[in-house]
Each structure stands twice: as C-alpha cells, then as structure tokens.
C-alpha cells in the first residue's frame with residue numbers, strides 16, 4: 001500500500017447530529033475547495049465521521065491544508081479536493 005499523501009486529524013466536537021441528513025447525499029459528499037485550481041490534491045476522508053466534528057487535512061507533499069466539518073451522518077464528506085502548491089497533476 002502506498003504511503004498516504006495526507007495527514008488527517010479529526011477534532012471531536014463531542015456532539016451528536018441534531019438534524020436529519022440531506023437526502024441529496026445518501027452516500028457522502030466529495031468536497032471541492034480548490035477554487036477551480038489547475039493543480040489539486042484530493043484527500044480521502046474516513047467516512048462517515050463518528051459524530052459532529054471537523055477533519056483537519058494537510059497534504060504531506062505541498063503542506064496545503066483544509067478544515068472540513070462533519071456531522072456523523074450519511075451526508076458527511078468522503079473526500080476533499082484542495083488547490084495544490086507544487087503537484088504537476090492530481091495525486
């Protein structure tokens with residue numbers, strides 16, 4: 001197995017979700033916070049999250065980072081795409 005490209009930490013907000021999941025996303029959401037950048041990194045997130053919290057994601061290659069919130073529901077993020085600083089293509 002390949003060395004993961006991302007450090008992913010989960011911050012536990014110690015709360016359970018209070019609202020029902022968005023029925024439009026029954027199998028998770030692929031987030032894109034790259035702003036349409038040509039060079040991107042995509043981090044795969046542990047899915048679903050345990051409960052309400054946030055993933056802190058940092059690329060090991062270019063050190064770009066992102067924070068995405070979770071709810072512990074089926075509409076949690078599965079992955080997040082960020083603008084990459086020095087990758088020639090998606091990795």
Ligand SMILES: [Zn+2]
Nearest residue numbers: 041059062084
């Ligand atoms: Zn990167």
